[in-house]
Amino acid sequence: MFAYIVRRVAYAIPILIGVNVLTFYLFFVVNSPDDMARLHLGMKHVTAEAIEKWKVDHGYDKPLLLNSAADGVSQLTDTIFFEKSVKLFAFDFGFSDDGRDISYDISQRMLPSLAIAIPALLVGLLANISFAMLMAFFRGTYVDVSGVILCVILMSISGMFYIIGGQFLLAKLFRLMPISGYAGGFDGIKFIILPVLIGVISGIGSGSRWYRTFFLEEAGKDFVRTARAKGLSESLVMFRHVLRNAMIPIVTGVVVVLPLLFMGSLLTESFFSIPGLGSYTIDAINKQDFAVVRVMVFLGSVLYIVGLILVDITYTIVDPRVRLS
């Protein structure tokens, strides 16, 4: 397995380089270094000299990808792309274009993202599995049919509606919790309830339907029929045999998203004013802060790759038939 992991990590390097090139290209197609300078210097009284000076100070005065004025290797290394990208692979994130230590900012913003994402994931998982089990248990009855219809309805509603509707109903009309905000420690619990609740409810439709299919698929297999033939009660069949086997795709599905929980949710963080990494990325894009954008995209890619490797490892743990080679 170790050799497999090393090989996967090695495969990740060209992928990360590719992601980095693509991010760089897309960013600078939309924003030129002059635009970035103008935005950072403010829109009033900005002189051409000030723009040039800003570019020199922030390392944006060089050619983007290829320096035709240089010789040899310098044609590639004496460029904005090389100078801004190479340190990423050593996880040296450096400073944002407005002078902030990016690593420190990420460390500060990671916790609020996780404070929402982890409870939403756990509670959501519990709710989805319970609901899916209920539908699978009563498969073919009115409970199952009504459950599926409810799931389709829940899936058809946009995430924005859940947020605005939840804020309106629970926070404004019923005044049960704050509309938005964030605080650390125990004070933060009242702020977390609403986004977590909305995260769970908005995910029930798709999650439960998905898990229901796993349960039904397992319920139709021979070993389940055998268990029933042995005279086991339906609850034992469902919880001991069906649930346990259906958990393989569920667990791997969860593991793949675990690393990405760090990255936060753009919409939720914006509407609930949660100072997480999702809003950090959006702010950086709006402010044309390439230093932060490239770091966040890079980090997202790394975490996604880590997630996929974890899935492979998890498979070997939850399904003894799988061997990594």
Add this chain to the structure above:
Amino acid sequence: MQPDRSHNKHQWQTRLALLCGLLLALAACDGQPWNRPYSAADAARNIYYASFSERPNHLDPAQSYSSNEVLFTGQIYEPPLQYHYLKRPYELIPLTATAVPQARYLDEQGNSLPEDTPTGQIAFSEYDIHILPGIHYQPHPAFARDAQGNLLYGHLTAADLDGIHTLGDFSATGSRELVAADYVYQIKRLAHPKLHSPIFGLMSEYIAGLEDYAATLEQAWVKLAAEQGQGVYLDLSGYPLEGVQELDRYSYRIRIHGKYPQLLYWLAMPFFAPVPAEVDAFYAQAGMSERNITLDWYPVGTGPYMLTINNPNRQMVMERNPNFHGENYPQQGEPSDRAAGLLDDAGKPLPFIDRIVFSLEKEDIPYWNKFLQGYYDSSGITSDSFDQAISIGAGGEVSLTDAMQQQGIQLNTAVATSISYTGFNMLDPVVGGFSENARKLRQAISIAIDTEEYISIFLNGRGIPAQGMIPPGIFGYVEGAAGINSVMYDVTPQGPRRKPIEEARRLLAEAGYPDGRDVETGKPLVLNFDTAAVGPDAKARLDWLTKQFAKLDLQLVIRATDYNRFQDKMLKGTAQIFQWGWNADYPDPENFLFLLYGPNSKVGKNGENAANYTNPDFDRLFEQVKSMENSPQRARLIEQMTAIARQDAPWVWGLFPKQFSLHHAWYKNAKPNLMANNGLKYKRIEPELRARLQASWNRPVLWPLYAFVLMLLAVILPALVGYRRRQRQTAVPGAH
């Protein structure tokens, strides 16, 4: 056994219900609303609650310029001058200065000139500024000294910085008296090679020697950086600047080229606030910027407030500066101020509020709802909430809706010192230039675009059509019939009336485009509107604009692009028709008239004249007007300039936006002052009233919780019954 299990289960359910009830009761028993987003302990404290939607980029006074930045720096830093809070028109008064300085004029040899010397003969103007003694800085580690009087944190090593993550991690603080050298030091910082001050370009045109000074500092910086590497501190005290001089402990002098009376307005902005050299040195030490401990993050001032929490990802908190030198609420204002209760606090010591809490609020909907719940003390009005807040009468009069009035919410309106206009690129071969045809084409379009309708549809009436460049409240604005733009409006007893579309058609025909077709080629005239606006709102506006051109049978092509490309087009002069705006730096007509001054063109000069309008007559008058004191003669010249611009019509003139702001009944002394950055010290809160009203407006509604529990039971119980039935079910019906 069975009855026992059932009994236990029943007991467990009863206990759970009791526990839930107890938790709900506990949550409610402190009397605080459940939806309160702040600490319950602060409910009755003298705190002002506000919000911000975007992290301020800069808090260094050499760099901060945007309104969301000066909102903070304006309360912390004290430049020598400030605006009178209540008087209108805006009036400069001393802040840390003993008096508003008077200019002394000099010739090339440095000899004094009389006050009435023509501008062209004045080589330099000098301002001597005397500051009040006894003003002290807020507590800050940069001032902390040991028993021997040495700076405690002046020579920090890497080991000293272990465990230091924020400014609050430094255990000792100190203070010292404000001296003139601090003001001199800050003016020098405008030329610092690493600060990129946005006003350096402008100020180097005026402050004697500032441009050369920047070059000197650049060289010195390069040398120091090569020698020291990390933690470079360029001590500006060692580099004299010709135009700024310390006269004594409490006095300094600024020498500028020529005559520039607007310098006084700049002296009321944080750019000219004091920065002590030891603070600059403190932040420049190695390891500080890596910890984000910079002047840009932790400002140091003498003002009424100091920034104690700077977490712009969540909250920024300012607290009363314990060393504040003291100031009293103004005793005079406008005639209506006394009736409005704005002089009730006359003569009382400032500031009134102990703490100011700004919370991050990115979206309008939660922000507005929290204001209605009483958790923000004041608010603007977004388009989404306009109908909920404002009702407009048949005669156009504006008032609050019944719901707002019942909550005791109050409304303030003010015409902003801004202009928003549609411009023609004067370099464009079709709409630009000074030929009679081009002029008539622009005039025709100006008449066709119905600004009044635009204001009504898209701004909910929040604006007034511009008759010229200068908004109300600024010297040079002419009220009544005399101020009406006769090129676009007819003067009637009811006020200005836009000229009929037939007049626009006539002008268009005279311009060579009868019925919107080129008289020579017979082809329809197609014009291009360049914009960076996108989204449904923008589409509605652009559709409306296209219809305005269609009134003249002109085809308008919308060339939508992203903001950067749009800026690029403007800089290169390839846009044809566009929308632009300007927010005044100071209340002087020069700050609006320069928007049409030729040498200030966007193309080639990177200036603010976005239309690239260059009329020698206008430019000549501007050069006279810009350095004049307000006088009848200046007013006459401004009228001449306005008349020239109206005839040339480089703009469609557009509108002056009106600002609507709301505040709760407990928020006092709210008077819009669009120039003063330091207005929070005048505001007063009645925290007891706020706490009482907040509690009454935010009682939790509990029935939905009970209903939810019942609903859950209604789902679970049948499921349980069904489950049990299934468990008892046999393979063969009826078998046991």
